[in-house]
Amino acid sequence: MAGRQAIIVDWGTTNFRAYRFDAAGEALAEHRAAAGILSVTDGAFEAVLDREIGAWITADCELLFSGMITSRNGWVETPYAETPASLAALAAASLRRQHSSGAPMRFLPGVAMRQPAPDVMRGEEIQVFGACAPDEEAIVVLPGTHSKWVRHREGRIEAFHTFMTGEVFAALKGHTILGRLLPDGASGTPEAFAAGVTHMRTHAGAGLLHAAFSARSKVLFNELAPADISEYLSGLVIGAEMAGGLALGSAPGRIRLVGEPALTARYAEAARLFGLASEIAPADSTIRGFRRLAVLKETRA
Amino acid sequence: MAGRQAIIVDWGTTNFRAYRFDAAGEALAEHRAAAGILSVTDGAFEAVLDREIGAWITADCELLFSGMITSRNGWVETPYAETPASLAALAAASLRRQHSSGAPMRFLPGVAMRQPAPDVMRGEEIQVFGACAPDEEAIVVLPGTHSKWVRHREGRIEAFHTFMTGEVFAALKGHTILGRLLPDGASGTPEAFAAGVTHMRTHAGAGLLHAAFSARSKVLFNELAPADISEYLSGLVIGAEMAGGLALGSAPGRIRLVGEPALTARYAEAARLFGLASEIAPADSTIRGFRRLAVLKETRA
Structure with a gap:
């Protein structure tokens, strides 16, 4: 698609992000909004797209979509x-549609793993390709909300x-007894976060269902301040994810965070x-991913 | 207290249960209500007690309380x-008060473990003593809601x-993307429960944060019916508890369920x-526990 103006739309469950590029692949503008697909009613996706970035869209640009959209x-x-799954496989599986302005639209696929148990992602794959060199x-x-390793x-x-991780953190904090002990507007300390991570590392075998209760019992015995519950709980769930990722044997001593x-x-x-x-x-891993997909020209950046 | 009429009140977070005994320790009546302490406003515990079992209370009976009350x-x-903690230690730590009728009231303590991390219970300890012979x-x-091993x-x-376990199950089902796929009024199958337990057993290392997502991805690939999500999720969380209990080394090949x-x-x-x-x-483990506490006379039962 090099040579055409391009608009990349990374449209997820809770966020809408769009990037506009000129025909030479130079970034011109970026737009973000809390307009994820959960906020769109009656399937009015094109109307929301036009509301957010309609001023960018002309018949001679191409729109590229990835994420839960x-x-x-x-x-x-x-x-x-x-x-x-390679980048070429993603390109081959994309679907083409036309915007009412006449602009071509391409919807990229997500990636699925089927064995030993099914797992899926939509949108993160572009960031992964953008975060890695081809042979790396x-x-x-x-x-x-749904972390990926x-x-x-x-x-x-x-x-x-x-x-x-993110969704369970929100559910534990918002919808269990743990959050009820947390004072309104409390900010918490980095030490509480570290204490949660360390607790989970040293009690990983018993699992998160057991460790989570320590956010309550430690408060009862003044080992944790109520204002620190949220940070401690964040440490527990991220610690549980670290323990799980390591148990899967997927981390050779180093991880790259995006x-x-x-x-x-x-x-x-x-x-x-x-x-x-x-x-x-x-x-800018998302943009780098689209460059690797060759929908954007290489630039000096 | 043998020789006095006794009323046992097992008053938890969500449930109120009371048992009435004559002076010989024979059970006379039982009363249950969805009147847990969370439903009591402005500390009106005595008013709720009187509303539920006021007809039982006279100056010459003794009221015994355990649980979150x-x-x-x-x-x-x-x-x-x-x-x-022994039964004698529980008895020694109980606090005495007087009901407005003049009846004596005893509030039993909960049990705490302080090392390696604090943990607490209130109410379950009586059931544990009731479920075990003294030297067993x-x-x-x-x-x-909060399972105990x-x-x-x-x-x-x-x-x-x-x-x-129970509280996290409810939070996952009611407040994450997993429950949104579940049709209203779906009942599910025992096979889905077993599949959840087995999935957790075979993927215990990655933990519940990872396994829970399989309730979504299996539905996407028709490996799980949407109507079975709740049973599958129940199997996952109970399986996570089993894996945790076993990892703690606390189960010598056999558990007793109460x-x-x-x-x-x-x-x-x-x-x-x-x-x-x-x-x-x-x-009747609760009643047996109170008998071991010697607040009820032994009966033929």
Whole structure:
């Protein structure tokens, strides 16, 4: 698609992000909104797209979509590319549609692993390819609502595992007895986060169902301040994810983190406490992934 | 207290249960209500007690309380008896008050373990003593909102561990993406429960945060019916508890289950799938526990 103006739309469950490029592949603009697919009613995806970035869209640009917008609950459901999945396989499985302006639209597939148990992702695969050199072997960890641990090797996503870390954290904090002890507006300390990670590392065998209760019993015995419950709980769930990722044997002593800086910083600290090296991938991994897909021209950047 | 009429009040977070006995220790009546301490506003515990069983209370009976009613959020906060805790230690730590009728009231303590990490229970300890002979060594498992795995030996509670199984199940089902796929009114199959237990047994290392996502990905690939999500998830969380209990090294090949029949049957099946023998304790373990505390006369039963 080099030579055409391109608009990349990374449209997930809770967030909408779009990037506009000129025909030479130079970034022109970026737009973010809390307009994830869960906020779209009656399937009005095109109307939301036009509301957010309609001013960018002309008949001679191409729109590229990845993320949950390509899922069953999104706009155009694409099939999954199965592991091991290359960029070429993603391109081959994409579906073409036309915007009402006449602009061509391409919806990229997600990636599925079928054995030993099924697992799926939509959107993270582009970031993984953007975070790795083509011939590089790496474990890429993408923290979030549904964190992913992904093995990239020989230009392919070989295997990956999802952890419901962010969503379970929110459910524990918002909908169990643990959150009821937390004062409104409490901010917590980094020490409480580290204590949660360390507790989980040293009690991993008993699992999160047991460790989570310590957020209550430690408060009863003044070993944890109520204001620190949220940070401690964050440490427990991220620690549980670290223990799980390590148990899967997928981390050769080092992980590469992709995501929001506040979250990757937490994961880097948790990895350190688990004796695991980590590095933060460039913030523009999504854009780099689209460049590797050759939908954007290479630029000096 | 033998020789006095006795009323036992097992008052928990969500349920109120009371048992009335004559001076000879014979059971006269039982009363249950969904009137747990969370439903009591403005500390009106005595008013709720009188509403539920006021007709039983006279100045010459004794009222005995155990459960969350003796917690910081309850009526009279009792100190914890620390492990190893005997029945005599529970009796010694109980607090005395007087009902407005003049009847004496005793509030029994909960039990705390302080090392290696703090853990607490209130109410289950009486059931554990009721489920075991005084000199018996056993692992007693009490399924529920906050399940307990308790080691009873030489007449004492030596150690125990809490698992937030019931509460996390409800939070996952009610407040994550997993429950949103479940059709209203779906009942599910025992096979789905067994599949959840088995999945957790074979993927225990990666932990519940990873296994829980399989309730979604298996539905996407038609390996699990949406109507079976709740049963599968129940199998996953109970399986996670089994894996945790076994990892703690607290189960010498056999557990004794105390609780509601529908729940102990689930746990017995999960234990079987983990290769762990189980037996169901008598349904009247609470009453047996109070008999061992010598607040009720022995009867022919």
